[in-house]
Amino acid sequence: MTDKDQLPEGATPLDPDEAAGLKPGLTTRGELNAFEQTNIAQAVLWARKSRILRRDLLTIDSLKLLHKRMFDDTWKWAGTFRATGKNIGVEPYQIQTQLSQLCGDAKYWFENDTFPIDICAIRIHHRLVSIHPFPNGNGRHARLTADLLLLFNKEVSLTWGGQSLDVDGETRRAYITALRAADQNNYDLLISFAKRQ
Numbered sequence: 420m421t422d423k424d425q426l427p428e429g430a431t432p433l434d435p436d437e438a439a440g441l442k443p444g445l446t447t448r449g450e451l452n453a454f455e456q457t458n459i460a461q462a463v464l465w466a467r468k469s470r471i472l473r474r475d476l477l478t479i480d481s482l483k484l485l486h487k488r489m490f491d492d493t494w495k496w497a498g499t500f501r502a503t504g505k506n507i508g509v510e511p512y513q514i515q516t517q518l519s520q521l522c523g524d525a526k527y528w529f530e531n532d533t534f535p536i537d538i539c540a541i542r543i544h545h546r547l548v549s550i551h552p553f554p555n556g557n558g559r560h561a562r563l564t565a566d567l568l569l570l571f572n573k574e575v576s577l578t579w580g581g582q583s584l585d586v587d588g589e590t591r592r593a594y595i596t597a598l599r600a601a602d603q604n605n606y607d608l609l610i611s612f613a614k615r616q
């Protein structure tokens with residue numbers, strides 16, 4: 420299966436090595452999408468009840484574990500950091516340090532009420548996708564991380580534009596535009612997008 424076509428805007432293409440990490444039996448993008456969706460749906464059910472994640476989601480181990488549970492039926496490298504550079508994200512050797520820094524920053528925000536919790540979750544989501552720790556699945560992993568943070572803190576959930584982000588369209592475009600503004604440290608578009616009714 421190739422990864423060239425049918426990628427929505429702002430998606431990360433896979434390297435040949437990463438594409439080779441596809442679990443056996445998956446031959447078409449349709450099959451992959453279906454397996455990913457089932458895998459993620461099961462991971463969401465697990466994550467919502469996970470004591471480890473609830474105790475401390477913002478650690479490198481928890482973030483890796485969540486990615487592993489989301490993608491372990493489809494990708495051999497689920498839960499492991501990428502080893503190659505991408506069009507989005509930091510250099511591979513910086514992933515560990517930058518994630519530790521994000522976890523530290525986020526703990527400080529929570530302890531000091533720097534931002535309301537939903538704004539914390541949106542900022543953490545953006546920092547996660549900017550670091551882009553994994554070969555693929557970063558968007559879905561970062562959105563689920565934000566969703567779980569809100570759930571664990573008994574806060575109202577986000578809508579992420581209120582429509583599917585899986586296909587190209589107005590919602591996906593608005594999301595990527597908002598992320599690019601957040602890359603320039605302007606979070607307003609991303610906040611209104613994530614809370615849009």
Ligand SMILES: Nc1ncnc2c1ncn2[C@@H]1O[C@H](COP(=O)(O)OP(=O)(O)OP(=O)(O)O)[C@@H](O)[C@H]1O
Nearest residue numbers: 429430431548549554555556557558559598599602
């Ligand atoms: N300019 C940008 N700045 C920060 N993050 C970005 C930017 N463009 C795209 N992204 C993020 O990267 C994600 C794509 O990365 P990747 O393909 O690893 O994740 P995914 O979960 O497979 O994607 P998707 O969210 O499309 O399902 C996008 O969903 C978005 O969250």
Ligand SMILES: [Mg+2]
Nearest residue numbers: 430431555556
């Ligand atoms: Mg992707």
